[in-house]
Amino acid sequence: MKLTLRVWRQRAADTEGAMSTYEVDDISPDMSFLEMLDTLNEDLILRGEDPVAFDHDCREGICGACSLVINGDAHGPERTTTCQLHMRSFADGDTIDVEPWRASAFPVIKDLVVDRSAFDRIIQAGGYITAPTGSAPEAHATAVPKPDADFAFEHAECIGCGACVAACPNGAAMLFTSAKVNHLNVLPQGAPERETRVLDMVARMDEEGFGGCTLAGECATACPKGIPLVSITNMNKEWLRATRKAGKR
Amino acid sequence: MARTVWDSSVGKKTVMAVSGLIMLAYLVVHMLGNLKIFFGSAEFNGYAHWLRTLGEPFLHHEWALWIVRVVLVAAVVAHATAAYQLSRRDIRARPTKYVHTRRRASYATRTMRWGGVILGLFIVWHILDLTTGTVHPNGFQSGHPYQNVIDTFSTWYGNVIYLVAMLALGLHIRHGFWSAAQTLGAGSRTRDRALKAIANVLALVLTLGFVSVPVAVMTGVVS
Numbered sequence: 001m002k003l004t005l006r007v008w009r010q011r012a013a014d015t016e017g018a019m020s021t022y023e024v025d026d027i028s029p030d031m032s033f034l035e036m037l038d039t040l041n042e043d044l045i046l047r048g049e050d051p052v053a054f055d056h057d058c059r060e061g062i063c064g065a066c067s068l069v070i071n072g073d074a075h076g077p078e079r080t081t082t083c084q085l086h087m088r089s090f091a092d093g094d095t096i097d098v099e100p101w102r103a104s105a106f107p108v109i110k111d112l113v114v115d116r117s118a119f120d121r122i123i124q125a126g127g128y129i130t131a132p133t134g135s136a137p138e139a140h141a142t143a144v145p146k147p148d149a150d151f152a153f154e155h156a157e158c159i160g161c162g163a164c165v166a167a168c169p170n171g172a173a174m175l176f177t178s179a180k181v182n183h184l185n186v187l188p189q190g191a192p193e194r195e196t197r198v199l200d201m202v203a204r205m206d207e208e209g210f211g212g213c214t215l216a217g218e219c220a221t222a223c224p225k226g227i228p229l230v231s232i233t234n235m236n237k238e239w240l241r242a243t244r245k246a247g248k249r
Numbered sequence: 250m251a252r253t254v255w256d257s258s259v260g261k262k263t264v265m266a267v268s269g270l271i272m273l274a275y276l277v278v279h280m281l282g283n284l285k286i287f288f289g290s291a292e293f294n295g296y297a298h299w300l301r302t303l304g305e306p307f308l309h310h311e312w313a314l315w316i317v318r319v320v321l322v323a324a325v326v327a328h329a330t331a332a333y334q335l336s337r338r339d340i341r342a343r344p345t346k347y348v349h350t351r352r353r354a355s356y357a358t359r360t361m362r363w364g365g366v367i368l369g370l371f372i373v374w375h376i377l378d379l380t381t382g383t384v385h386p387n388g389f390q391s392g393h394p395y396q397n398v399i400d401t402f403s404t405w406y407g408n409v410i411y412l413v414a415m416l417a418l419g420l421h422i423r424h425g426f427w428s429a430a431q432t433l434g435a436g437s438r439t440r441d442r443a444l445k446a447i448a449n450v451l452a453l454v455l456t457l458g459f460v461s462v463p464v465a466v467m468t469g470v471v472s
Contacts, residue, residue: 006348019348072351097349104342169354171342202259211342212258212335214361215428216354230431230438237434239259247250 001027001087004095005040007052010108017108019097029088033076034059034066036087037098053111059083061224064159067166068112069099074163074222081161081224101162103171105209118208119160119176125204126197127180129189148186155183157225164219164227170211175219177205178235179227185238195242202239258338259432261331266429268324268331273422273451275321280458286471290395297394329369336362357424364417371414378407402466411463419456423448 002025010017024040031039034056041051057065061084070076076085090096098112106114144152158179165173181198184190190197213232220229254260285296304313352359374384379397382389386407387400401407426448430436436444465471 008348069347069349072347072349099347099349102343102345102347104344169343170339172339199253202257206256206258209342211339212262213432214339214358215424215431216358218353221353228438230436230441233431233434233436236259236262236432239257240263240434243250243253243260246253 001029001090001092003027003036003090003093005098006095007098007112008100008108009052009111010100011050011110013107013109017111019099027087029086031087032059032083033068033070033085033087034083053109053113055113056083062159064161067101067114067161067163069097069101069166071097074101074166075161075224079224079226081159084224101166103162103165103168103210105171105173106162106165114162116160116162118210119162119173121208122173122177122201122204123160123180126193126200127184128193129184129187130192131189142188144187152183152186155179155186155227155231158183158223158227159225161224163222163224165210167218167222168211169216169218170214172213172219173205173208173210174213174232174235175223175227175229177201178231181235181238182231194238195245198235198238198242199246202235258335261335262432264327265331265335266432268328269425269429271320271324272328273426275317276418276455277451280455283462284458286395286398286462287465293395293398294393298392325369325372329365332362332365355424357420360417360420361424364421367414367417368421371410371417374410375414398462399466399472402463408463408467412460415456415459418459419452422455423452426451 002023005022005024006019007022008017009020022040022044024036024043027036027039034054037052037054044051055065055067057063059066061081064081066075066082068075068082070082070085075082077089078085100106100108100112101114101116103114105118106116108114155178158176160176162176164175165171168174181201184197185194215229215232217229220227220231254263282296282300286293300314301311308316377383378385378401379394382391382397385397385400386404389400390396402411427436427444430440430444462471
């Protein structure tokens with residue numbers, strides 16, 4: 001395959017960026033999108049140019065490191081991560097636009113790499129449980145009803161890639177935060193911090209400069225792990241419950 | 250607690266949801282009252298007069314009406330202030346647009362902000378036209394709403410402003426009602442279809458109900 005790439009190039013966080021056009025040839029339809037970018041970078045290095053910086057790690061769709069807005073879609077046209085997107089999803093001769101996640105809470109570091117540490121700080125605000133460490137507890141010690149376990153697991157699938165923020169017209173982190181809140185709030189292990197978790201994580205999310213939810217639904221469409229939009233509804237419910245309880249104290 | 254609610258983006262959305270639902274409930278009653286115009290001037294004017302005597306003798310003359318007005322003004326102000334502040338936050342959170350843009354959210358979702366501004370301006374005109382009579386064409390007669398309504402809808406601009414605002418209202422309710430349910434945590438997978446259906450029915454019924462009045466005046470059914 002022969003492709004034309006229009007890639008966002010930005011030398012550093014404080015410099016202006018622009019879209020640069022590159023031609024890539026001999027692309028196999030079986031390559032992943034990241035392997036296609038590797039091919040481009042090898043070519044750029046041979047020509048003595050600066051290779052395109054992009055985030056990647058496991059390349060198995062489970063770590064959440066890769067990003068990229070491809071032709072206006074977070075993680076590209078398939079519902080998966082960029083590393084699991086294959087070139088067969090494109091046609092020979094296509095022009096592909098590659099941009100970084102866009103949100104003021106995710107500043108660009110270089111080219112296609114953005115700083116997603118705002119997510120880490122939301123997790124630090126409440127995305128944990130207080131439990132004694134040591135050997136693993138007896139599996140039957142704490143019973144979890146099957147529907148709750150399924151609900152928790154569905155939300156635990158969030159890999160924190162930030163596609164929800166990238167897709168959201170308001171740059172909101174509601175889907176990410178709701179996935180983390182719902183995952184722990186439904187489990188008995190998460191019960192002691194049920195109220196403080198949702199209040200603190202939502203407050204942190206606001207402090208980080210993410211936008212608010214207008215229920216456009218773009219986040220749930222972009223999420224490679226299929227976190228549903230109703231997660232946000234559920235977090236709103238948890239937030240209102242926690243606010244009522246905090247008001248009584 | 251009030252501070253925590255207002256300071257949080259989720260809390261502000263709650264304020265918008267509650268104030269929106271208050272206005273929506275009022276609009277249902279308002280629309281049903283408007284339909285009395287089809288039963289002639291005596292019944293329509295009588296209904297308008299009854300609104301002023303509502304709650305008597307427990308309440309003083311027009312007090313019920315004033316209580317409703319105060320609640321509605323509070324709801325409009327809270328709704329608009331929260332919307333303005335949330336919109337500012339949203340725009341700040343996404344300062345750089347994508348080069349390759351795609352529009353996927355529904356028309357109703359995308360027009361919430363401008364639709365809201367249109368509705369806000371409409372409310373001001375509507376009150377100056379048919380409550381205070383300040384901008385009313387052809388001499389406003391207090392206590393004769395039937396004639397006043399016909400005067401307004403006998404002008405081309407009266408009809409245009411009203412029809413545009415009612416279309417904006419329908420779109421606003423279509424996304425707004427369902428969103429309010431999500432914000433208040435009332436949505437769920439099983440209830441989603443029902444909530445969307447209720448939103449669509451409310452939007453359609455209110456728009457058609459309100460629009461029927463100027464259409465009736467224009468076509469001469471009401472004169």
